[in-house]
Amino acid sequence: MVDPGQLIVRSLGESRIPSPLGSLLTRRGTTEHYVDEADRVLLDDTVAMLAARGDELPSFEPGGPRRRIYFDPSKIRAGIVTCGGLCPGLNDVIRGLVLTLNNQYGVSRILGFRNGYQGLTPGAGHSVVELTPAGVEYINEHGGTILGTSRGNQDPEEIVDCLEQLGVNLLFVVGGDGSMRGARLISETIAARDRRIAVVGVPKTIDNDIPYIGQSFGFQTAYAKAAESIRAAHVEAAAQPSGVGLVQLMGRHSGFIASYAALANNDADYVLIPEVPFSLDGFLPALRRRVADRGHALVVVAEGAGQEHLRDAPLRLDASGNRKLGDFGLHLRDRILDDFAAAAREVNLKYIDPSYAIRSVPANPYDSVYCLRLAQAAVHAAMAGRTELVVGMWRGRFVHVPIPLAVSGRNQVDPDGDLWLSVLEATGQPPDFTA
Ligand SMILES: Nc1ncnc2c1ncn2[C@@H]1O[C@H](COP(=O)(O)OP(=O)(O)OP(=O)(O)O)[C@@H](O)[C@H]1O
Numbered sequence: 187m188v189d190p191g192q193l194i195v196r197s198l199g200e201s202r203i204p205s206p207l208g209s210l211l212t213r214r215g216t217t218e219h220y221v222d223e224a225d226r227v228l229l230d231d232t233v234a235m236l237a238a239r240g241d242e243l244p245s246f247e248p249g250g251p252r253r254r255i256y257f258d259p260s261k262i263r264a265g266i267v268t269c270g271g272l273c274p275g276l277n278d279v280i281r282g283l284v285l286t287l288n289n290q291y292g293v294s295r296i297l298g299f300r301n302g303y304q305g306l307t308p309g310a311g312h313s314v315v316e317l318t319p320a321g322v323e324y325i326n327e328h329g330g331t332i333l334g335t336s337r338g339n340q341d342p343e344e345i346v347d348c349l350e351q352l353g354v355n356l357l358f359v360v361g362g363d364g365s366m367r368g369a370r371l372i373s374e375t376i377a378a379r380d381r382r383i384a385v386v387g388v389p390k391t392i393d394n395d396i397p398y399i400g401q402s403f404g405f406q407t408a409y410a411k412a413a414e415s416i417r418a419a420h421v422e423a424a425a426q427p428s429g430v431g432l433v434q435l436m437g438r439h440s441g442f443i444a445s446y447a448a449l450a451n452n453d454a455d456y457v458l459i460p461e462v463p464f465s466l467d468g469f470l471p472a473l474r475r476r477v478a479d480r481g482h483a484l485v486v487v488a489e490g491a492g493q494e495h496l497r498d499a500p501l502r503l504d505a506s507g508n509r510k511l512g513d514f515g516l517h518l519r520d521r522i523l524d525d526f527a528a529a530a531r532e533v534n535l536k537y538i539d540p541s542y543a544i545r546s547v548p549a550n551p552y553d554s555v556y557c558l559r560l561a562q563a564a565v566h567a568a569m570a571g572r573t574e575l576v577v578g579m580w581r582g583r584f585v586h587v588p589i590p591l592a593v594s595g596r597n598q599v600d601p602d603g604d605l606w607l608s609v610l611e612a613t614g615q616p617p618d619f620t621a
Pocket residue numbers: 269270271272302303336337338339340361362363364365366367368369371390391392506508
């Protein structure tokens with residue numbers, strides 16, 4: 187249960203400077219299409235959920251331009267860093283930040299830090315780049331990030347030293363849950379030194395595993411790309427006797443990509459996700475019966491599913507301390523082949539794992555728009571002196587989410603939620619595979 191106090195955003199101080207966007211805001215007030223800066227966006231959206239709350243209803247600070255700003259645009263310098271795994275739209279966010287800072291606020295001194303937080307630590311020796319509208323004009327046509335990214339364990343004290351030495355007043359962090367944990371430490375270090383540097387996150391991950399922000403940008407492009415592999419596996423499986431198409435998809439410990447990509451085609455017979463454990467002794471015979479009945483079957487497996495079946499997999503961590511997943515897709519492929527062989531049944535199994543192909547593509551138009559609007563919201567928040575927050579779109583409204591709340595847990599598919607109910611309806615698979 188979220189406490190209303192967890193939704194309060196920290197401010198660097200009073201905003202006294204008239205905003206260059208002020209003239210756009212004179213007549214605006216809260217409607218179903220706009221939230222006034224003095225209003226707040228409710229966390230809950232059903233009568234039952236509101237009734238269950240106490241007197242004070244938890245609510246978010248709205249995103250969007252303010253009538254007055256904290257920073258003087260002519261005197262400040264901004265910095266942008268992209269961290270963690272690649273995600274469609276990273277370059278759209280960088281471009282949106284640079285263009286909004288320049289064109290809306292007249293902030294022309296913008297630095298790009300190379301290769302994630304490494305670019306803010308002296309040991310890595312990465313150069314700092316000047317970002318200009320001309321320099322970012324076409325970057326959104328390409329996947330990846332023009333700044334480069336990294337994982338690892340960088341020292342927030344060294345990062346804040348770098349910000350101070352460069353005279354950076356606004357730091358925009360485009361990253362996932364780990365990057366936001368890093369941004370929280372950076373914000374706390376800045377506060378401990380009593381400095382006035384705004385730290386604003388644009389949450390990024392194809393996994394959609396960050397809570398309270400709505401969907402993460404790039405997620406829709408990633409699952410659309412993943413759906414191409416599912417379509418290919420279905421064509422392969424349907425074209426031969428006893429065909430089985432098996433597709434493994436990224437998503438780390440959340441099954442959103444597998445669920446949405448499977449629903450996009452609505453051809454999958456089974457979707458396996460980390461949030462819904464299953465028995466292989468129950469699943470394998472069910473698959474064999476489905477192939478016998480239908481002639482072929484299509485299985486979509488999230489990379490985080492079935493880890494409990496990889497008992498002898500060694501615990502390996504990546505440079506940021508994230509547990510590296512065992513390759514359950516390959517394990518499942520072999521278990522399916524063994525099961526059909528043991529039953530003396532023919533099977534023509536085609537295995538597809540698009541892996542990084544779903545996250546290294548440019549954003550689709552939906553995500554390009556979303557990235558630009560998130561970048562605009564991030565700049566509005568920073569210029570208004572808000573700090574230690576990420577921007578998100580909660581039930582269609584742009585909001586400011588305090589970083590401690592955004593990293594308070596992992597967003598996962600709710601087995602009792604409507605998304606998983608849709609998957610069960612679409613596939614016809616049983617809610618669990620009892621042996
Ligand atoms: N628990 C943590 N505390 C502080 N900083 C962290 C933490 N985890 C990661 N970081 C910092 O954030 C950076 C990126 O983290 P990580 O590699 O986990 O990717 P991410 O931001 O979670 O993105 P994605 O999940 O999309 O790959 C790391 O280089 C590190 O500096």
